[in-house]
Amino acid sequence: MVSSVVSNPNERLVTHRLDEEVESRDDVSFSRKPRSRVARRVLATVVVLSFLVGVSVLSYFVVTKYKALSEFKSSLSEHLTKNFPELETNKRDNYFDELTHLFRSNVISNDPKLELEVYMEFESFNSKYHRVYKYDKDRRERFVNFRDSYIEVKEQKGNQLYTKGINRFSDMSEKEFYQMFKPVKVPTFEKLPSSDLILHRLDNPTYLKHLKLAKGTDNLDLSRLTGENLDWRKARTVSEVKDQGDCGGCWSFATVGSVESFFLTHKDVKYNLSEQELLDCDPNSFGCNGGFPESALNYVKRYGLASADDLPFVGHDKKCSVPSVKKVKISDYYVFKGKNIMNKSLVVTPTVTFMGVSPEFTKYQGGVYNGACAEKLNHAVLLVGEGYDEKLNTRYWVVKNSWGTDWGEDGYFRLERTDEGTDKCGVLDTGFYPFSY
Numbered sequence: 042m043v044s045s046v047v048s049n050p051n052e053r054l055v056t057h058r059l060d061e062e063v064e065s066r067d068d069v070s071f072s073r074k075p076r077s078r079v080a081r082r083v084l085a086t087v088v089v090l091s092f093l094v095g096v097s098v099l100s101y102f103v104v105t106k107y108k109a110l111s112e113f114k115s116s117l118s119e120h121l122t123k124n125f126p127e128l129e130t131n132k133r134d135n136y137f138d139e140l141t142h143l144f145r146s147n148v149i150s151n152d153p154k155l156e157l158e159v160y161m162e163f164e165s166f167n168s169k170y171h172r173v174y175k176y177d178k179d180r181r182e183r184f185v186n187f188r189d190s191y192i193e194v195k196e197q198k199g200n201q202l203y204t205k206g207i208n209r210f211s212d213m214s215e216k217e218f219y220q221m222f223k224p225v226k227v228p229t230f231e232k233l234p235s236s237d238l239i240l241h242r243l244d245n246p247t248y249l250k251h252l253k254l255a256k257g258t259d260n261l262d263l264s265r266l267t268g269e270n271l272d273w274r275k276a277r278t279v280s281e282v283k284d285q286g287d288c289g290g291c292w293s294f295a296t297v298g299s300v301e302s303f304f305l306t307h308k309d310v311k312y313n314l315s316e317q318e319l320l321d322c323d324p325n326s327f328g329c330n331g332g333f334p335e336s337a338l339n340y341v342k343r344y345g346l347a348s349a350d351d352l353p354f355v356g357h358d359k360k361c362s363v364p365s366v367k368k369v370k371i372s373d374y375y376v377f378k379g380k381n382i383m384n385k386s387l388v389v390t391p392t393v394t395f396m397g398v399s400p401e402f403t404k405y406q407g408g409v410y411n412g413a414c415a416e417k418l419n420h421a422v423l424l425v426g427e428g429y430d431e432k433l434n435t436r437y438w439v440v441k442n443s444w445g446t447d448w449g450e451d452g453y454f455r456l457e458r459t460d461e462g463t464d465k466c467g468v469l470d471t472g473f474y475p476f477s478y
Contacts, residue, residue: 109151113144117153136160148185162207163187170209183212194404202433202457206406208448218400221289223331224417227395227471232376233385234476241478242389248307251276252388255426268387272426272439274453278305279391279425282452283316284445286356288329293319294443295393295421296337300346300371300475302391302423307477312369315352321361328358334393334421334473338374341475345370371475379463382472383427391425391441393473396456396466407450409437411457414466424472427458438468 117140121133128136140156143149149156163184166172174180190211197205210218242248243263252266253259254276273279280301285294293316304310319326323340326332345368352363377386386392397415405412409430426439436458446452456465463470 110141110145113151113153114141117141117157120153120157143181143184148181149188159188159191160184162191163212166207166211172212182214186214187212190404201408202411202435203408203455204406205404208403208406209444210400210403213400213403215400218403221287222398222415222419223289224419225292225331225333225395225421227418228335228376230376231378231381232374233381234375238476242307245307247309248389251278251306266384266388268383269427270429271388272428273302273306273391274425274439276306278302279423279441280305280311280313282441282446283354283443285316285443288320288356288358289331290316290320290329290358291421291443292326292332292334293323293337295423296334296341296473297346298423298441298443299334299338299391299393299473300341300369302425303371303475303477304369306390313349314346314369315349315354317349317352317354317358318347318363320354320358322363330358335374335376338371338393338473338475341369341371342373344368371477374473374475377472377474379469382424382469386472386474387424387427390474391423394422394424394440394468395471396420396422396440396468398466402466405449405454409433409435409455409457411435411465418467418470424468425453428455430455438465440468 114137117137121128121137125133136157140149140153140160143156144151149159166187172183174183191207194205194207213221249261251273252271253261255271255273255278257270257272257275280298283294283298285291296319297314297316301312301314304312319332319337319340320328322344323332323337325336347363347366347368351366375386377392382392382394395418397418398420399413399415401413402410422443423441424438425441427436428439429436437455438458439453440456441453442449444452456468459465
């Protein structure tokens with residue numbers, strides 16, 4: 042008996058397809074293997090080339106930097122030997138080592154003559170302003186700040202109305218500046234003197250005598266008095282320039298200056314009053330962290346001020362403790378805005394006012410300042426005059442600062458008068474003057 046197997050056509054078809062797929066996969070696998078090997082070879086080549094390029098670039102920069110350092114050291118050594126033969130060996134070595142370190146750190150240029158000049162000026166600056174550094178890091182940070190200031194002063198252009206110079210602020214960073222000079226709030230209103238008070242002033246022969254000297258003329262039209270072409274320094278009725286140091290107490294110095302100057306202008310009485318008392322005792326201000334002339338004048342009105350001999354300035358605020366001594370009081374104070382500061386306040390007496398000072402302003406050495414200002418008021422000063430510079434063809438304000446006599450023009454500065462808005466740097470925003478019968 043013969044047996045026969047009958048195959049299902051569908052099964053044969055499926056089996057055939059499976060066989061084809063297996064063969065197809067084998068073909069793909071076979072074709073992928075060489076492609077994968079090629080890709081790996083290409084990738085490896087790219088990695089190797091990238092590495093070699095990176096090494097080459099790094100080597101180039103290392104060699105270039107080493108060459109530049111060698112040239113800098115050689116030029117610096119030659120410059121020191123040739124031009125400073127009298128320099129002490131230890132100082133010479135110190136200059137060389139310090140400048141080499143700064144160059145290696147990419148802090149200075151490759152000009153050894155310039156950098157040595159800057160560094161020696163920095164040494165003189167430290168000596169003059171008694172700078173002592175505990176750590177090398179601090180010293181180098183201060184040097185970088187000083188260098189920026191020095192280069193700016195050295196490269197100043199001749200198209201400005203003022204000159205820049207090195208001073209106590211030259212090693213201060215911009216961040217430190219704005220921490221010291223913080224925005225201040227000023228009154229939004231005016232508090233003007235009465236008509237009787239104005240008449241009383243015009244009957245005062247001492248005031249009129251000083252006004253003629255400040256104006257530089259004996260012919261005064263009392264009905265048309267303004268603050269133009271006036272300088273109270275000519276009448277010797279502005280008290281001496283003082284120095285607030287590192288204390289943010291400009292508000293107390295400007296206030297005290299206004300009180301001292303009022304008594305000189307109107308009574309021919311000279312006082313040297315205590316800024317320290319205001320720093321310590323004005324309840325509405327913050328000592329060396331800022332304050333308000335309006336509050337300070339109110340304090341003088343209520344409590345008076347001791348002499349600076351009895352309560353001298355110590356450079357920082359402390360607990361309020363006032364000795365039992367004779368004090369100087371005022372009767373009242375007045376607040377002015379805009380052009381009233383010139384025509385109703387400055388014409389009467391030196392006037393407390395505010396400015397928005399910028400880091401550029403600190404570099405002022407002389408001339409009429411027409412540089413950058415801060416956006417907000419941050420510094421109190423004493424406005425003492427107004428004038429005209431024929432050579433510069435510019436009107437200006439005369440202002441007493443509280444940064445010592447070695448800053449600016451013997452402690453004063455001239456500020457460009459613009460007649461726009463609150464004028465240059467906001468100097469006509471708000472003004473105060475004290476009054477005493």
